[in-house]
Amino acid sequence: MKEDVFAYIDDHKAQMMDLWQDLVNQDSPASYREGVDLVAKRVSKELEEAGGDARWDEEGKALIAEFPGDSRAPVLLLGHMDTVFPVGEAARRPFTVEGNRVTGPGALDMKGGVAVMLSALKALHSAGFSGRPLKVILVSDEEIAHNGSKATVMLQREARGCAACFNCETGYEDDSLVIGRKGGVVFKAAVHGIAAHAGNNPRQGRSAI
Numbered sequence: 001m002k003e004d005v006f007a008y009i010d011d012h013k014a015q016m017m018d019l020w021q022d023l024v025n026q027d028s029p030a031s032y033r034e035g036v037d038l039v040a041k042r043v044s045k046e047l048e049e050a051g052g053d054a055r056w057d058e059e060g061k062a063l064i065a066e067f068p069g070d071s072r073a074p075v076l077l078l079g080h081m082d083t084v085f086p087v088g089e090a091a092r093r094p095f096t097v098e099g100n101r102v103t104g105p106g107a108l109d110m111k112g113g114v115a116v117m118l119s120a121l122k123a124l125h126s127a128g129f130s131g132r133p134l135k136v137i138l139v140s141d142e143e144i145a146h147n148g149s150k151a152t153v154m155l156q157r158e159a160r161g162c163a164a165c166f167n168c169e170t171g172y173e174d175d176s177l178v179i180g181r182k183g184g185v186v187f188k189a190a191v192h193g194i195a196a197h198a199g200n201n202p203r204q205g206r207s208a209i
Contacts, residue, residue, distance in 0.1 A: 004127035009119065017097075019046065020115035024095040024104040030082040030141040039081045043114065043138060050121035052136065060146075060154030062139040067121070069133035073163035076135045077121075078155075079114050080142035080169075113168040114138065135162065145184050 009016075022042060028035040040056070040063050047054040052065035063081070066074075083106035095104035102112070117136070124134075137158055139151050146152055159165060171178045196205020 001127050001129065005120075005123045005129075008123040008126045012119065012122070016115055016119040019118065020102070020107070020112060021095040021104075023111040023114060024107050025090045027085065027087045027090045028082050028106070028140075029084065029086055030144045032087050035087065036082055036140045040138075040140065043081060043118065046118045047121070047136060049125075050118065051125040052121065052134075057154055057158075059149070060137075060139060060151040060158075061141050061149040062137055062151060062154060064138075064158060065136040067125075067134035067136075069129075069131055072132045073161055074133035074135045076137065076159055076162040076165040077117055078137055078165060078167045079110055079117055080139045081111075081114065082140050082143050083109070083111070084143045108170050110169045113170050117168040132163065145186055147186070 019042075023039060026035055026039050026042075028039045030036065044054045044056075044063055044065075047063070047065040050067070052067045054063060054065040056062075057064050085105035089105040093103070093105060095102065095107065121134070121136070135158065137155065139146065139149075139155075141147065141149050141151060167181065169181070191208040193208030194204070194206040196202060198205075198207075
């Protein structure tokens with residue numbers, strides 16, 4: 001089966017590049033709902049063609065797809081469809097191939113990873129893979145720390161019971177395996193003080209800072 005998967009990848013490199021180009025050339029900052037929806041629609045079609053059952057999760061603003069397999073716990077593949085680039089960036093700086101380097105908004109982070117993920121799933125489907133079940137989650141607001149959705153709640157729920165998780169975001173040029181990623185947290189802090197002029201009467205106040 002391994003040889004069949006590799007042969008599929010070799011034979012369908014042009015289709016993978018076309019998919020990558022289509023994704024990069026579609027603006028999809030998290031705030032641009034129309035663009036994100038177009039990316040999600042294209043990705044959903046690709047997931048279905050790879051044998052998955054795709055659905056939209058409104059709570060987490062994410063595409064979720066499940067692929068059948070044996071009775072073992074599934075393997076989870078993660079990614080995101082949004083970018084940090086504003087509307088119009090794709091027209092100004094479209095998908096471009098120069099030698100062995102590809103540029104364009106989101107080419108690296110992470111539409112390249114999405115294209116690789118989808119191509120790998122299609123290769124497994126073509127080869128008749130029937131091992132562990134697979135689950136895919138692709139969020140649409142990763143770049144803004146899921147502000148405005150409940151993606152963190154959804155991710156914990158959907159990941160429960162999975163045997164392993166692979167984040168398909170791009171690694172490094174030396175092909176090393178990345179085993180950890182930086183994260184972020186958003187929080188609010190309330191502080192209290194007594195207002196006073198810092199120059200004229202500082203002793204009558206207490207700085208909240």
